[in-house]
Amino acid sequence: MNDATGTGRQMETARATEGPGGPGPVILSPFVRVARIPMHHQIREDLVLNLNSGRFQPGAELPGEAALCAHYGASRGTIRHALADLARDGLIDRQAGRGSFLRHPKIEGSVVGSYRQFRIEGPPLDAGGSVLSLTRRKADANVAEILGLGVDRAIYFLRRLRFAAGVPVTLQTSYLPVALCPDLQKHNLDERHLIDILLQEYGVAMARAEELIEPAIADEHDAKHLGIKIGAPVFQIERRTYLADGRIGEFRRAVMRGDVYRYRLDLR
Amino acid sequence: MNDATGTGRQMETARATEGPGGPGPVILSPFVRVARIPMHHQIREDLVLNLNSGRFQPGAELPGEAALCAHYGASRGTIRHALADLARDGLIDRQAGRGSFLRHPKIEGSVVGSYRQFRIEGPPLDAGGSVLSLTRRKADANVAEILGLGVDRAIYFLRRLRFAAGVPVTLQTSYLPVALCPDLQKHNLDERHLIDILLQEYGVAMARAEELIEPAIADEHDAKHLGIKIGAPVFQIERRTYLADGRIGEFRRAVMRGDVYRYRLDLR
DNA sequence: GAGTGGTCTAGACCACGTT
DNA sequence: ACGTGGTCTAGACCACTCA
Known part of the structure; x- marks a missing residue:
């Protein structure tokens, strides 16, 4: 549960490819409006x-x-x-x-069309968290590719245990380019949100993020820190956080307790 | 992984209660506009x-x-x-x-505010599926409560294995009030979407649905049907599908292969 | 009846991508 | 240069809620 390599989907979604000339235009059928409805x-x-x-x-x-x-x-x-x-x-x-x-x-065979609302249910995360390790190292091929850096560029490797109401709930491993936040170790990662430190100390604003969510199983390391049993179901979440210019500012892999959090979806 | 009882969250989110007199009005801080941004x-x-x-x-x-x-x-x-x-x-x-x-x-400590987009990634489900069992029985206390029925009212208990491109990907257990769709067994659940049968054969239109998504582990039954190993990570999904009048038309619990599907979230 | 959000119009200027 | 969608304005009428 700890490599930064690809996740190995077994069946990739087929990408629709445009044939030569591409798909034609949409032509609408006649329309008659009904009263009383917007x-x-x-x-x-x-x-x-x-x-x-x-x-x-x-x-x-x-x-x-x-x-x-x-x-x-x-x-x-x-x-x-x-x-x-x-x-x-x-x-x-x-x-x-x-x-x-x-x-x-x-x-999909969803109710009528599409998802309307998506939220995570569970207690809010406390700011900061317990720093398990913060080291500087050279990016290996995988991390370099994910972050869009040259190989051997310096990155920070940050592992934190995070809490909700004092209870350990998620274990996060982050990869950040050192160039983005030199001397990151000088700041108080125990008590502040990483995103706030980047913005306030380095003027680095995160613009958007993508998360991929999969089910996984707690390994010994996860279990020890999160206070759950080995083999307990967890969410594994990969997050790529993007800067305004499209570069990736942080790549993170997290393991989140499945007995504390769940996702809720509203479909219409 | 197979009971219809509560899921036993360990830490429920606190529900905010309104104090007497209700919460006050929102008062905004001064605002200065910046050029170049909408x-x-x-x-x-x-x-x-x-x-x-x-x-x-x-x-x-x-x-x-x-x-x-x-x-x-x-x-x-x-x-x-x-x-x-x-x-x-x-x-x-x-x-x-x-x-x-x-x-x-x-x-949550998300990038700035809230989720913008989310979708499930993986191959689209085929219509219908292999019916493992379809029985009529009386609702027990749990199912009766979920469906909003009196105890001992007749329900259908439907188990289907569903496929994507011919590969088994999800195992679904559905509970439906018999009153909603008498003689359901007469229809072709192998090849049609349940929602289409309800609409076309019974005039029952589903208005919306809620899903709860948790990580889980394949048990022997799951593993056998889905062709995965016991203990493999899966999504467990509860779906409540509502009719236009607010009644629940179907309660479903599904186990979905974690090696084939994942959720993607965009945050802004 | 006063205030709220929901709907709709007509017109304007802009940044962008294509040709 | 032209067409696209993105932004913004000013004004109008409506259904609804609440005092």
């Missing part, structure tokens, strides 16, 4: 129906906003309201300067 | 900062849209854009005729 709802549902009809391939381009205004007889604000809903739900991709494009064929 | 982003982040400052209790009422327009010197459309983002991310509740109110205390 226009942008009707437009959204009509677009969902059209896009899910199977007549179009992923990647197909939607009509521009102006064309949709004409087709639906609505103002641009209303059209944009409907399109924003579709984009939020992952049905379409929108790109300024290019257009709007159909995304996935259909995600 | 106004509604800045307003959203400023509101996040204010709401997460700890100065306000859950339930606290935000200033009205007009007041926010004045405070931020922006038009109503821009203010509404920012507020819509906050509502979408679950930070506030908005109610027409009443106002906007602060929701949760604070979720």
Whole structure:
């Protein structure tokens, strides 16, 4: 549970490849509005129906906003309201300067379309945590690739045990470029959020992050620190945190107690 | 891994209770706009900062849209854009005729505020699946409570092994009120989505669903059907699917292969 | 009736990607 | 240069809640 190598998915999702010439444009069926129901709802549902009809391939381009205004007889604000809903739900991709494009064929046998809400349930993490180790080392090939650095560039290797209400709940291993935060060891990692130290001490602002969540099993090391049994179910979470310019500021792998945290999903 | 009883979280999140008189109003700190960054982003982040400052209790009422327009010197459309983002991310509740109110205390030490996007990564499920058993029985106390039925009301107990591209990937146990779908056994559960059968054969439309996701370990039964080893990490997923009137139409517990699926989260 | 959020319009300017 | 989506404004009418 401790290597920074690939995780070895056994069945990768098939990436849709664009054939030569690419998928055709989306052509809408006629539309009649119904009274009493908000226009942008009707437009959204009509677009969902059209896009899910199977007549179009992923990647197909939607009509521009102006064309949709004409087709639906609505103002641009209303059209944009409907399109924003579709984009939020992952049905379409929108790109300024290019257009709007159909995304996935259909995600899963979910209730109707897509996830609406996602949150973790459990006690909030305390700031900081117990630093198990903080060392400077040279990046090996894996870490260098993940962080987008040259091999042998200096990185910090930070292991912390973190608590919620004083109870150990997650064990985190972080990799950070030394160039980003020289002398990191001088700061109080026991009591401050890493993200706050980066921002306040180094002026480094994290813009966004990606997490990959998998089920895993506590090994001896995990079990000892988290106070659980070897073999107990845990979440394994990989997080890549990005700077504003797209570089990765931190790569982290965490093991989180499965008996304390769970994820909750709302589907609509 | 197979009882329908409670899951026994060890540390429940504390529910904030409203004191007598209720929580006070939200009072905003002064705001200075920065050039080059969209106004509604800045307003959203400023509101996040204010709401997460700890100065306000859950339930606290935000200033009205007009007041926010004045405070931020922006038009109503821009203010509404920012507020819509906050509502979408679950930070506030908005109610027409009443106002906007602060929701949760604070979720987690995430990058700045909240989850933006999440999806499951892995191959799409095939429709239907191999029915391992479909029996009619009387609801025991646990299932009756979950489904909101009286004890001893008839339920269907359905176990299916489901596939993705022909490979077994998830084992599902469903509980449905017989009243909702009498003679369910007459329909082709091997090849159709349960949700489609309910809609097309019984006119029962599922409105929304909730899922709880935990890490778990494959037991002998899981391992045998899914073709994995006993003790292999899996996701355990509880799903409650709701009808439009709020009743629960299906309670399901599923075990999903951890080597095939993972969740991806985008944080902003 | 006053205040709230929900809907909708019409118009403007911008950054961006393509041609 | 042109079309795309992103941002923002100013104003209007509505349904709803609450005093």
